[in-house]
Amino acid sequence: MPGLVLDVCVVHRLRPDPGAVGVTAIDKQPVTGPVKAGPYGLYADVQADRKHHGGLDKAVYAYAAEDAEYWSGELSRPTPPGWFGENLRVSGLDVSGARIGDRWRIGERLVVEVTGPRIPCQTFARWVGGADERGWVKRFLQAGRPGAYLRVVDAGPVAAGDAIDLIARVDGAPTVAEALVPG
Template identity: 70%
Template sequence: MPRLVAVCAVHRLHPDAGSVGVTAIDKRPLEGAVRIGTLGVRADVQASRKHHGGPDKAVYAYAHEDAAFWEGELGRDLPSGWFGENLRVEGLDVNGARIGEVWRIGDTVEVEVTMPRTPCATFARWVGGRDARGWVKRFSDAGRLGAYLRVRRAGEVRAGDAIEVLSSPLDAPTVLEVYRS
């Protein structure tokens, strides 16, 4: 059964060379029950609302299995939140999820897959060091992008909660297909 590994929100803002001047990519796991509303995880922020946040990008999900792949590639630990994700999930093919797919997390929260994450220069700077060079292309080519989610039903979730796919439109493209089209 797929499950929620961690719920993450911004730990602190970091200076960034991008146009906004700061980034909120530094997400860390929260303890206990965490409220998720129509604009995302309570206590989370997005430094650039032009590219992040809003109802269709309220929550960003990333798979534990994809993080494990990158740990092997980069040779370092990549804890929950490192990819800027709000939800680290396990046992769910996030990149193979279909646009419009609906998941229930825990007892009440329902989210809908809306689009893939598009990696950017801010993400590359966050990766840092020698790995930053070519990171956007490398991350894209690997097809381990994660997905943005719309919140259809607000509520509370916590690490360990089960995730159930309630519906998946068979004629809709997957997250990865949308990204590569």
């Protein structure tokens, strides 16, 4: 059974952030209709800190609805689409169990390749709750639910409701979660 894109999210607005860059683009919100995905990500999306986010190997960030539901329970609050800074909220697909190098077809034309896990940073910790969620980075790492960064192999549109099919599996490669915490 294929996975499903529930939401496509792009930056809502840049927010002030006390980190080195001074702003963050973590505030992603769902959009309606198809969005073009190209080598550097989704049209109308942006990364404020391009040294650590974005680029060809981190063009799109996918997060599973099932993992978001887990965190809603752990944090006792909603984690709506885009809350993790993800571009794609998906369902029916074990994103953190995907293998590095796996390829997915999304919709009719978009092909992406799993490149690695999201490594949580202090900007993410501040976004989640700062002092109210002390130890967030460590907690997120230990949960083994990082979501996956994706490289765009074949550009194309993506929209809520698109099917996600595994079209190439890299047997023996580490999973996204294993790549996050080796050994």
